[in-house]
Amino acid sequence: MIRTVTSTPYTDQKPGTSGLRKKVKVFQQANYAENFVQSVFDVVEDKAGATLVIGGDGRFLNREVIQIAIRMAAANGFGRAIVGRGGILSTPAASHMIRKRGAIGGLVLSASHNPGGPDEDFGIKYNIANGGPAPESITDAINARTLDIDRWLTVDAADIDLDQDGEVMVGDMPVEVVDPVEDYAALMETLFDFDAIRASKLTMAFDAMSAVTGPYATEILERRLGFAAGTVRNGTPLPDFGGHHPDPNLVHAHELYETMMAPDAPDFGAASDGDGDRNLIIGRHRFVTPSDSLAMLAANAHLAPGYAGGLKGIARSMPTSAAADRVAAALGIPAYETPTGWKFFGNLLDAGMATICGEESAGTGSDHVREKDGLWAVLLWLNILAVRGESVDAIARDHWAKFGRNYYARHDYEGIETPRADALMAALRASLATLPGKQFGDLTVETADEFAYTDPTDGSISRNQGVRILFTGGSRVVFRLSGTGTTGATLRVYLERYEPVGGDLDRETSDMLASIVAAAESIAGIAQHTGRSAPDVVT
Template sequence: MQRITFGTSGWRGILCEDFIFENVKVVTQAIADHVKSNGEGNKGIIVGYDSRFMGEAFAREAARVLTGSGIPTFLCVRDTPTPVISFEILRRGAAGAINFTASHNPPEYNGIKFSPSWGGPALPQTTNDIERRANEMLGEICYNECSIDDAVKKGLLVEIDPMQDYLDDLAKKVDFAAIAKLGTIAVNPLYGTARGYLAEPLKAHGVKVVQMNANRDPYFGGFPPEPSEKYIQDFIKLVQQDPEIALGIATDGDADRFGIVDGDGTFIEPNYVIALLLDYLVRVKGMKGGVGRSVATSHLVDAVAKMHDIKVYETPVGFKFVGELIAQDKIIIGGEESAGLTIKGHVPEKDGILACLLVAEMVAREGMPVKALLERLYSKVGRYLTKRVNLTLSPELEEIFPERIAATPASFAGEAVKEKITVDGNKFILQDGSWLLFRKSGTEPVVRLYCEASSEERLQALVEAGREFILGKG
């Protein structure tokens, strides 16, 4: 029996291989036991799911196990965005939530994400305990179950739809009146959970909306439900071809990631969006506090922070660490290069819905396209260009990788190494301010190489130097 392992965002597996009902019940029982051991079982657990195959069925089985353990369960009546589930944890004062989602992964995947009572993704000490409990139970029928009918009769199971409460709160944080003056906005929920969470509120506030991929499709149109430039070419084409569209906004399968397309069809890298929104929130909205970013996220964020004299918190990769800073009220905004962000006073979880609407607000109030806003920011703090590539290791290279990465070269691409950071992976800061980060995948023989420089030529030189450092010459 394959071990249950929680990654940066829960346990994920392939449907009908390791992600099967039996394993789901075991993991759910482990979560139930964990929550009860903390004395929080009576607070109840929310159960949600995204728009993937079998989401409802997995959620109902989880509800049967939770109620079988005597835990009050709040079962979502439809596929629900991850940030909305986080919001509902805090609103209800629940012990946590089980969310069946594989986020932006391909359609053959599903997953279980547990969020504890503070509303963010579970931290390692929590997932380690759940992992231990689950793996001790694998292969045994050691979970409790209650029929749905009996759970309802006992008052242990209630069906909920948290949409309206979340949207009401969102309306307090987003200037919809300003957005209404922007013009037409293109919306792409990528067949996922954001259906009804973006287009409908915009329309309700008088915004003209053009929408695509707004039906539920567990195949996600044949692509991973990731709002990256590679997978939203149909959306980019839509924006390019319609001169009335001022902005394109997209979310991933569970609506915790965002994708931004400028009015001319240019895809805007998430790294730059985080920095732009930081500047906007401080300068225009007067927010105060620090900023949190993962070790892999652009130092354009740092340059903006320096301009506004605010503190930068650098975290390991995984939004739980950024979410913790939000929960502690230390930061104005926290983000990751993989298109996740949230803000002060909101949920300690990635929220692609909020991110999209804040960008729309920023563009409307500033009266400039995103590209123009970015060029204006560059004129103040300098230019930052980023790139990520995957380097595949041969069996021989994978064996010697720990020894190779432990070394600290004197320089990369002719620039001396100034500092080495090991918050997560190995990050080399160079004398000119450019940098490289090497992070080994935990699931495949791949090294993720992140580079940042002030010009395309310098960026490509760093990529080649990083490639040679890991793979060798040739």
């Protein structure tokens, strides 16, 4: 029996680049989650009889909202719901499940790398039939619906047992609880040479950060690839991620960094984030930035069976360093520079124009799914290490000797009062026309603009995607406000210095970027606008 529940709109449910993210207490308001889910369902066309995938990263509120969403899906006419056991589906595994099962889309319940727990963050994202995040046309329609919604639909049914594989009925809709790892692990075996990785006898440390990747890493790394028991650390997903921040960077994965810098470090270290779509790559005594990792993976991807035929193209987000562009040029394939957000890559992947994509925020992936994929990057690195028989450090040095090095860092100023952040960006935009030709220390501004992107697949234009200051010689600084936080604004400052082949290729990054940091402050007046004398996080 379908039941209609009267509701009134909330005005703060506009999805960002990665869905709707708010504090748990916001989602716990009466009808809040229900309003948003119903708005998604009201926008989805042809849902009658269609399959819907539902899963999340195991964070606090995950199970409760899954039960709500199942009952609402039954009331809204979906033909079948597929749910990961325990409510678990990593974001890349959800993308694969949508594609493999021919689903119309999926609800991914996650706030990605944001903290979890009763006082922390929760999120809901809708992915479309290609397995990727909903495009702006759909998120705009969802937002419009949230502003005038007056009811949501459900069925009167008990909670299902999320921990028991099998099929149950909720109303007239079958709900299938499935192993969240099996299909994803099988996909990885088609892309990588598991035999070569096993035979290499590599040692590694993997930090799952008490988040969703734990079960996937344990199954693939320890059981299928034969790495020692205990290789996967913090491998049990916890609602509060063990009180830690599940963001795979050198700040929040510091214990892994210490392990990899020790005299007896294993060959390879890696970490993944809350929902499994990001990665940290670190070899014995060598950290690899996400921008460099993208470039090195692209340069060596042909060593893995799934990419032996070569790449169709490489895509990177605009703030990501240009290191991958140099690989694309050497390979004679296109390089695409897109706005931040995996949906832009999805269009290129669907059109067969790109094979490997990446973002500086620790996200890399390929055309096997339509999301970034942390474990995929780890496995491709392992395949490369196994075939080349060299260390991460040796591979990095060889890469820089061939292509030059893009020294790179990101400075995050978190929780800035939104009016202050907006004022800083407005002042930057107003100064763009006057900047070319100006000198800041040893740097001369070549061009300055606000990045806009014309999608080569459909001609759509995305404007206001970040301010770029490009210096002569290939160095630059980029300023952008992020949409992934839940309070205030985060200013991200991306700093890049290109050192050509034959140059100074093995210096401390902070030393090499000092002049870029000084130029960024002079150009943007960060301290004046924000009152901050230093970033909160440096990655």
